[in-house]
Amino acid sequence: MNQINKKLIYRFLGKINFNYNIGKRTWFGTGGKCLVFFEPSNIKQLFFFLKIIPKNFPFFIFGLGSNILFRDGRFNGAVIKLGEDFKKIELNKKKKIIKVGCGVKDIDLANFCLNNSISSFEFLVGIPGTLGGAIRMNSSCFNGCISDNLKSITVLNSKRELKKINKDEIKFNYREVKLPKDFIFLEAEFFVNFENKIKIKEKMQDIKNLRKKNQPLGVRTGGSTFKNPEQIKAWELIDKIGFRGKKYNNTLISEKHPNFFINMGNASSLELEILGEDIKNIVKDKTGIKLSWEIERVGNFEKF
Numbered sequence: 107m108n109q110i111n112k113k114l115i116y117r118f119l120g121k122i123n124f125n126y127n128i129g130k131r132t133w134f135g136t137g138g139k140c141l142v143f144f145e146p147s148n149i150k151q152l153f154f155f156l157k158i159i160p161k162n163f164p165f166f167i168f169g170l171g172s173n174i175l176f177r178d179g180r181f182n183g184a185v186i187k188l189g190e191d192f193k194k195i196e197l198n199k200k201k202k203i204i205k206v207g208c209g210v211k212d213i214d215l216a217n218f219c220l221n222n223s224i225s226s227f228e229f230l231v232g233i234p235g236t237l238g239g240a241i242r243m244n245s246s247c248f249n250g251c252i253s254d255n256l257k258s259i260t261v262l263n264s265k266r267e268l269k270k271i272n273k274d275e276i277k278f279n280y281r282e283v284k285l286p287k288d289f290i291f292l293e294a295e296f297f298v299n300f301e302n303k304i305k306i307k308e309k310m311q312d313i314k315n316l317r318k319k320n321q322p323l324g325v326r327t328g329g330s331t332f333k334n335p336e337q338i339k340a341w342e343l344i345d346k347i348g349f350r351g352k353k354y355n356n357t358l359i360s361e362k363h364p365n366f367f368i369n370m371g372n373a374s375s376l377e378l379e380i381l382g383e384d385i386k387n388i389v390k391d392k393t394g395i396k397l398s399w400e401i402e403r404v405g406n407f408e409k410f
């Protein structure tokens with residue numbers, strides 16, 4: 107914090123917190139503090155913040171923390187969460203395009219599309235993140251994927267360069283987008299198709315029912331811990347090695363979906379991470395298949 111020009115930064119009072127407990131904002135409910143937590147309401151504030159932070163001061167963009175394991179030590183940098191101006195959705199019916207702020211929650215986008223009879227966004231109903239997180243992770247499920255209808259993304263980088271990038275310039279893979287980590291996604295445009303509202307509603311309900319049947323709901327989890335290898339689902343491998351429904355200290359491996367780890371209340375990020383690494387090793391030993399983390403691990407181990 108000492109390095110930051112405090113005089114200028116305090117213009118943002120109310121939107122900026124120091125030594126902030128970011129762990130409480132993650133879906134796991136675990137993790138330590140960050141030096142700075144900044145929630146810009148608009149692009150001007152974001153520009154200004156990037157201008158005044160010292161060169162190479164690390165920052166991390168936070169959506170809703172549904173794919174994050176924030177480590178228990180302090181993250182010596184800034185966590186940035188997009189605020190009000192980045193939570194807007196605009197429909198241009200004539201051009202058949204929607205413009206969506208990257209701070210919009212997936213569920214709000216799914217409901218906006220339902221209300222406006224727009225199809226192909228139903229899958230977002232059960233993904234507990236924001237559009238920014240969905241683009242970074244190339245989120246998908248139930249035959250829908252965020253990159254499917256994408257037209258362009260507007261990004262800001264750490265040098266404060268604003269760019270609009272068309273989809274054909276971007277490479278998307280399973281759970282990744284090939285764009286630099288310092289890119290802050292601000293808004294995206296999507297092509298839309300109109301469909302009967304009842305059909306859209308039914309599809310959303312089917313997805314909700316399937317989630318209820320196959321995944322633990324209302325618990326502290328990070329969703330799928332590992333990516334699915336090409337030939338088999340990660341949950342099947344964890345099941346094969348006998349970890350389904352097992353409890354280790356404060357962590358439960360879900361009975362319904364063994365790729366979901368659940369914080370039973372007092373788990374630490376370290377405990378969750380060690381369990382994950384342990385499972386990776388056992389799976390490798392017993393099946394020869396190397397699992398890789400889908401959940402992103404951020405920050406430092408040491409407590410302060």
Ligand SMILES: Cc1cc2nc3c(=O)[nH]c(=O)nc-3n(C[C@H](O)[C@H](O)[C@H](O)COP(=O)(O)OP(=O)(O)OC[C@H]3O[C@@H](n4cnc5c(N)ncnc54)[C@H](O)[C@@H]3O)c2cc1C
Nearest residue numbers: 169170171172173235236238239240242245246247291329
């Ligand atoms: C119960 C549960 C179910 C889930 N089901 C699914 C599923 O079916 N399919 C699926 O794909 N995922 C699923 N997930 C994982 C997770 O919800 C997604 O990856 C989601 O897109 C993460 O969004 P977020 O906003 O929470 O991002 P975060 O978890 O906060 O961040 C994830 C990554 O996105 C980056 N990021 C966030 N916002 C921006 C931005 N504006 N600009 C640049 N980078 C940004 C972060 O820096 C980080 O690298 C599930 C998670 C849970 C807890």
